[in-house]
Amino acid sequence: MRIHKEGHNIIISTFILLTLLNLLLYRVASKSLLFYFVLLVSVGVFILIINFFRSPNRIFRNKEPGMIVAPADGTIVVIEEVMENEYFHEKRLQVSVFMSLFNAHINWIPCDGKVIHSSHQNGRFMAAYLPKSSIENERSTIVIERENGEQILVRQIAGAMAKRIVTYAKPGKNYEINQQLGFIKFGSRVDLFLPLHADIKVDLDVGVKGNLTLIAQL
Numbered sequence: 001m002r003i004h005k006e007g008h009n010i011i012i013s014t015f016i017l018l019t020l021l022n023l024l025l026y027r028v029a030s031k032s033l034l035f036y037f038v039l040l041v042s043v044g045v046f047i048l049i050i051n052f053f054r055s056p057n058r059i060f061r062n063k064e065p066g067m068i069v070a071p072a073d074g075t076i077v078v079i080e081e082v083m084e085n086e087y088f089h090e091k092r093l094q095v096s097v098f099m100s101l102f103n104a105h106i107n108w109i110p111c112d113g114k115v116i117h118s119s120h121q122n123g124r125f126m127a128a129y130l131p132k133s134s135i136e137n138e139r140s141t142i143v144i145e146r147e148n149g150e151q152i153l154v155r156q157i158a159g160a161m162a163k164r165i166v167t168y169a170k171p172g173k174n175y176e177i178n179q180q181l182g183f184i185k186f187g188s189r190v191d192l193f194l195p196l197h198a199d200i201k202v203d204l205d206v207g208v209k210g211n212l213t214l215i216a217q218l
Helices: 005-029 032-054
Strands: 066-069 074-084 089-098 107-110 113-121 139-145 151-158 164-167 179-187 188-194 214-217
Touching: 005 179, 074 188, 089 214, 107 214, 113 164, 139 164, 139 179, 151 179, 179 188, 188 214
Parallel strands: none
Antiparallel strands: 066 214, 074 089, 089 188, 107 179, 113 139, 139 151, 151 188, 164 179
16 A cells, blocks of 8 residues: 555654654553553554555546546535536536545546646635535635536535645646546545536445546536
8 A cells, every 4th residue: 555645744753753652651651551542542543544645546447538537535425506606606516525534535637638727715624524615614726627618626625624735736737537636634525516517427425436436427
């Protein structure tokens, strides 16, 4: 299993901190239940962090024009027609993927095209599964223009524990499915805003895999 570059410093720091804590407890209370409890919790926390920053090697095969692929691992929490007021100022189909602490948090490019817009908005850090998080939380907005001129908006949204959004996609550059869009640390969600004619291929409350699950066909 590979570890994503965004996790290297956090994993090393956590390992050092937990090791020092357990060595200190071993010296003062090596035979107590407290030592074994803290040791068990420390191992669990470290495994959880490693799992969070894992970097699966995924390739979406049999790609066809108009395919929209899941931008993240997680669960579909929103499929609805909404008014998108930050960029398009028109109605769009919103599809949202909520990522728990147990999901890999890499974000993927959902379709082939050119990034024509990228911006970051400061905001709150409410729970990412709440509807208002899409417009009130800290977030990054990326717009991809397909070859035929259609535009897809991808929004990375911070959650209650997510304090850092990383966006790799840069305006003016062309990207393809199978490339990484960015990373969000510790609990978050990704919204897609698609044209109204998009044929949605997923249902509410189903699990999806980033860069593997087909979300929609244009």
